[in-house]
Amino acid sequence: MKALSRSFYRKDTVMAARNLLGKVLVRRMGRSIRSGIIVETEAYRFDDDPASHAFRGRTYRNRAMFEQVGCAYVYFTYGMHYCMNVVARDNSKAAGAVLIRALKPVLGIEIMVKRRGAVAARGLANGPGKLTQALDITTEQYGEDLTVPGVLFICGGDPVKDVMAGPRIGVRSGTDLMWNFKVLQ
DNA sequence: ATGCAGATTGACT
């Protein structure tokens, strides 16, 4: 499978979030390979989106949202969890990223189970903090270019049939924006 | 300098 090109991410952040559903996130470490189909995303834009990390301008943490599209924006939150985003925006915005909220595991499921702990066999990658743990994604992958097949990248996948749009999870502002997207199963 | 809320999760009631 071929990595998605830069131009895929040079589009409106909300469209990109919708279009990422069904694509495949791939993680390589040494000889091992893990992958999963993206089944839930959320768009976070810029100065028109009060829930976005970029809303109040550029900081050291959110700098990736202002930089090259198609790269990873990874942040640490609640003192415990990493969340992974893909930088995506069109030319009208200075910042934007798509949060990957859930994956359907495909390759390397045994390694994912090991990373997540046997107790969490159910719910391997069905949450933003869970999937980063399952795939060993941390701030080491901050800014990683996802358009080249290296340690972390995104490939095309089968088209998705039905998509459900709703309000984003866990945010207190911007609740009128239906920028959460998930694949109906 | 200090306080607090947060793009979460797992354990527990």
Add this chain to the structure above:
DNA sequence: GTCAATCTGCATA
């Protein structure tokens, strides 16, 4: 449903 785990950025002083 409630709570603790505990890091970062921002508002307030």
